[in-house]
Amino acid sequence: MADFVLELDRVTKRFGDVTAADDLSLQVAQGEFCALLGPSGSGKTTLLRIIAGLELPDSGRVLINGQDVTRLPPYARKVGMVFQNFLLFPHKTVAENVVFPLRMQGAPRERQKERLAWALKLLRLEGLEDRYPNQLSGGQQQRVALARGLIARPALLLLDEPLANLDRELRKEMEVEVRRYQVELTTPFIYVTHNQEEALTMSDRIAVMAKGRFEQVAPKLEVYTHPTSPFVAGFVGHSNKMSGRLTALDGSRARLDWQGVEIAVPSPARAGVGDRVDYFVKCEHMVLRSPNDPPEPELANRVPGVLRDVIFKGPNADYLARLDNGVELTVTDAVTMPSIRRDDPVHVAWAPEAGQCFAAAG
Amino acid sequence: MKAGELLARLIGGTLLLSLYLFLYAPIAYVIYVSFQKDLNWPFPPSWTLAHYAALGADQTYREGLWNSILLGLGSAVICTAVATMGSIAVLKYRSRWRALMVVIFLCPLFVADLLVGISNLLFNRQVLNLPGNMGSAMIGNAVHCTSFAFLIMLAQLSRYDWRLDDAAMVFGARPLRCFLEVTLPLIWPAMLGAFLVSFILAFNNLEISFYNLGAIPTLPTIAWGSLRFGLGGELFALAALVNGVVLGAFAVMYLLMRYRVVSFGHRE
Amino acid sequence: MATEIASARGQLSPEARFLLLALPGALFVVTFLILPMLSILVFSFWRTESYNLIPEWSLDNYVVLFTTPTYMTFLLRSLLTAVAVSMVALIYSWPVAYFMAKYGGRYRLLLSLAVAAPFFTGVILRITGIQGIMGPVGLINMGLMNFGLPPISFLMYTPTAAAIGIAYLFIPFMVTAIYLSLLNFDFELLEVAKINGAKAWRAFFEVTLPLNWIGTIIGLVLVFVPALGDSITARFLGGPNAASFGQVLSLQFGETGTWALGSAMGVVLFLVSSFVIFLMWRSVNLRRSGFTGREG
Structure with a gap:
């Protein structure tokens, strides 16, 4: 019944005088990699948190696989998320971190094991199961965060500037990897970034945000070559x-x-x-x-x-x-x-x- | 190093040393005297454990010790609970009531023990019609300790990343599960610090306990009673013991902090 | 589906969660601190008759308080002692805390805990310790007598002895408050000031002190409040000529049983200390103290 995995329907959120999300509508289909691109303070992270259920919109609806989840708490939405600074649980090992979402869902132990093995293999984390997050390199932490986001087969994966704290070399490498996982799994990714290169490298579609509004939502090439607003023209590429x-x-x-x-x-x-x-x-x-x-x-x-x-x-x-x-x-x-x-x-x-x-x- | 800085170091160091002398000389002397036969002029030393024996044999002191422990535990549980909740609220959520709540939590710092004691005495008696008992003494002490517990929690939790809770929630943890799985394992050292400090404060409190306990003795109230008749041997023994326990607790705390098990809000 | 809709009700607004967590503690403090304080304000306008409060409204207690010279003497003495002790503690604590924070190196944790630890032994046992040193049969006087010297009279049951006792009890607060403030202070700012031509003392008054003023004020409050309300130190170290306001106040709840008058004294004590705290707080300019609204 659902044509889209994620539908935003006129979502609005205000913080005092600031409108962080202003009447935003967006549809994301299965297999799509959609970037939310904007400068800091444009409301892109707020929008991501609304999708995750960490913020309640003032008005509008959020639908996941056709179901209205607007008022569902985050733990009932079954989305995956990769946070800025990774936010791995510092007191849990890699394996415990990765398997956390399945444990919370009460998955049987056998299935937990099986999925853990799958996720560790996919993200090349074998052998690191018993390490603690502070014993890992930045890139390894990043992959653990991705494994945790993906292990429970979420309807969609939300990524909040996941590469912002990696150095340039590693970031280039991870851009390619993240894209590879997305293509392999066909899970839709919603990727928040202020870095246009990241958005242009990885995504299929870019939603450019400024001051809580979508300035342009279009395939990335179109955003680059045919900006439809002065903001997009000035923000994407060098003009x-x-x-x-x-x-x-x-x-x-x-x-x-x-x-x-x-x-x-x-x-x-x-x-x-x-x-x-x-x-x-x-x-x-x-x-x-x-x-x-x-x-x-x-x-x-x-x-x-x-x-x-x-x-x-x-x-x-x-x-x-x-x-x-x-x-x-x-x-x-x-x-x-x-x-x-x-x-x-x-x-x-x-x-x-x-x-x-x-x-x-x- | 320049002369000015050397001078500053010298002055600061000297003052610090003299502060330690000021603070610890009485403690050292009390411990020394507690083992001496002659309390007034224990030189040359003639060692004895008689004062400790007398202390141990005294039924009132034993009763007082038990009551003080009970009082300390009760107060510490109450204020650790409210301070933990309060500090999480203040640090995690934005609210227009935030400043007001912080002020309320810090109010007890601005009221002397004596006033907490007598106001609770009269309030319980006249308004609530309650006699003085262990419960009201626990509550009175807990009110007084709440600010300290709150400050300790704030200092420690200010470095906690609350988005970890977001992460747990997104991955399916309900609020209680999230607290037990993620928050609690990371903040228990702060709670332990708040608990220890409020326990020690309530255990040793005189004025609040005194006015709220009626005839129930605690170690400080018994000590107060006996101090009125001058320095007795068992008072020296008691002071030496309590000092020993407190300093021991601090030594443990120091070792825990030194080896980074916990930080109690201290930053290196 | 049904469970998920049910859980939707658990989706409280941040405001509601804040109140859910903060209110128990706030109500606790309001019920067992603020309401009792308000109740003694009410009782201070009543009168006592044979250990019972009689709700007959009058200003008699305050009239008695402010027209009996001895009460005013006690109040002034307590105020003077508290101010003097706070000032001495302030001047003494700054260099000590500064030394610990700046030169303590890897020992500063040990140094600071060692300052704080004695506080936790409790007032009575600490006074026991002081008496062991300074009391009439304490180490100092007995020592002098053993060498055939006269005892030092100002240590024997005088206001000075009481003041030293109060300083002994509460100076750890002041040092710790300033020390904790200095821990978060960036000493490189001093280098910046000096590179720009400020002399050491100038840099201190232009940079260090203003940026640590809140911590200093907190230390002052933590010393001043108990010093003003002191009753025990005065009783055991001060002797008959050093009776403090707090000591007389506590008498009203002991032997004499004049609770209404005691309540009035409590109100006066609270108002005086609040007024002094208010004066101190007025010297704080949040913006210029480096306050960012967040801890750390």
């Missing part, structure tokens, strides 16, 4: 933001006066000539050209400036160009231009449709 007033509007194209420089932009919704707009272009969608290069018709925007600095980032580099109007643009490109030096004159060029233009708020 240059250009603000100014529209000077002309002609069908799908418009012209923007950006601090004295005229550029072509796609026509924004709900904005006319003279209105303020924000125009976002991802850094890697811009290119550097020498002033002598011939014009390219598809790169309709081409503005002159001076190269101020180059920041190498392995295969790519960020080129910082100061334009004649004094503003700086960041261009991410392959490190293929050894001839360009600091203070050389350059042109920054891009296709107008590579970016998104929104009517400025207020």
Whole structure:
């Protein structure tokens, strides 16, 4: 009867004056990996805690496998969860930690053993059964937390910034592993993070949150390439933001006066000539050209400036160009231009449709 | 090291040493005298256990000891229970009543023993129509110790991560199970500390017990009675014994804390 | 399904859980501390007749209290003693606690427990100890007499002896309170102050003292309250010329049985100590004391 494992129906939660969850609706299907991405204070952790039953929403409903669990306490929901800082029970061994959910459900001892063996094997924890959490490395603790979350075959697994406290190397490794478990088990994962790389690496779908609202809920590629709000455009990926007033509007194209420089932009919704707009272009969608290069018709925007600095980032580099109007643009490109030096004159060029233009708020 | 810092160390160290001398000289002397035949000028020493024998043979002291233990246990159970619940409430849940509750729990610190004793005496008698008995003495002492127990619990539990309880609940533990499986095994040292301190305080309390016990003797009230007639040998023996037990309890506490079994709120 | 719906009722709001846990203790304190205190406030306006309280309202007890010079003497003496003992304890405890917290190293736990431990022996047995040293047949006087010297008169049943006794009883509180506060104090802040040009004493008054002022105030309260309400030390160490307010108060509940007057004295005692605590608390500026609203 249930098409979705998790359904949120207009969930709202306020803490005093702060609205942590503002009329949120979301559906997550079997096998899906859904990331809740947002800056700190955006309400993503609150939403996760509402799903787990650790917070009671002021209004709205939470359904798991079609059953309304809004008012059920956490221990009756049978979801799994992986917490920030792992939250392993410090006085219990690895085996006791992992088997905890089954014991609480009163599963028969045989089944506990069998599932424990399964979970330890899945997460490569064999041989660590009798260790205590403080005798484990960060990565091992992480895997114990995952094993505990998964052992009871939960309807869905909630993950609250599980990788935030791991160092960079380990995080990269765990991102791949977490994704692998999810694909293997087809259990839906709801993954809260403020780290867009994590969200982009692992998830199928991203719900971008800000100030208790969903800014955009879409497959990750779409969120990245077609942000539907200025917040998403600025938050996901690295973008240059250009603000100014529209000077002309002609069908799908418009012209923007950006601090004295005229550029072509796609026509924004709900904005006319003279209105303020924000125009976002991802850094890697811009290119550097020498002033002598011939014009390219598809790169309709081409503005002159001076190269101020180059920041190498392995295969790519960020080129910082100061334009004649004094503003700086960041261009991410392959490190293929050894001839360009600091203070050389350059042109920054891009296709107008590579970016998104929104009517400025207020 | 600069001269200023050296001076500061010197002064601080000297003052600390003199504080120890001030605090422990009477205790050491009491213990010494308790083994001496001559109580007034026990030099040169002539050792005896007679005072301990007299203490042991005295029926009143034995009765008093039993009553004091009972009183200490009763009070300690009450205030450990309310202090544990109160400190969990204050640290775990946000509430607009939080500040008020903290103030109420700390109120007893601002009322002298004497006032707790007489106000309970009159309240029990006039309002509740209860005679003084062990129960009212336990309650009076427990009220007084609640603040101390509460502070000890707060200090220790402030480092407890309450999200562990969240984790237990998400994985299917009902509140009681969660407390028994997760919270209790992690906070019992704090509860033990609160229990010990309130037991010792109630065991040794004079004024609250005195006004609420009627004719029932406890060690401190008997000691008070005998101190009125001057320093007797059995008083020295009693003081030496109690000091020995208290210092022994603290030595155990020190060893437990030193080897990180428990911390009682102390931070290294 | 049925059990799960039933358990839904167990889903209490955080507010309800808070009250469920905090109320038993709060009600306990209210019932057995605050109500009794209020009841003696009521009784202080009654009168006593042959060991019975008679509910006839009047201000007589207070009139007696404030017009009988001896009562006022007792009150002033107790107040003076309490203030003096608190101040001496404060000045003495700061360097001691500072030394333990900063230079105690791995011994500071031992050092601090050793300060706290004697407190737990109880007032009477501790006074027994002091009497053994300072009393008329105590170590000091007997020693002097054995060497043919006159006894030190100010140690024999004087207000000074009582004050020393009170200091002996309660100084562990002060040291411990300041020490615990200093444990949470970041001594590197002092280095910062010094690098920025503050002299040692300046750094102390600008940084250390303000950030540990709450702990200091707690220590002051813990010493002042029992010192003001003292009845036992005065009785056993102070002698007839050092009778304290608390001692006279306790008499009303013993031999004389004048409970109404005793209640009035209790009210006065409580008001005086509350007023002094209020004055101390006014010196606390929560924001500037580094208070964050959380322990640790």
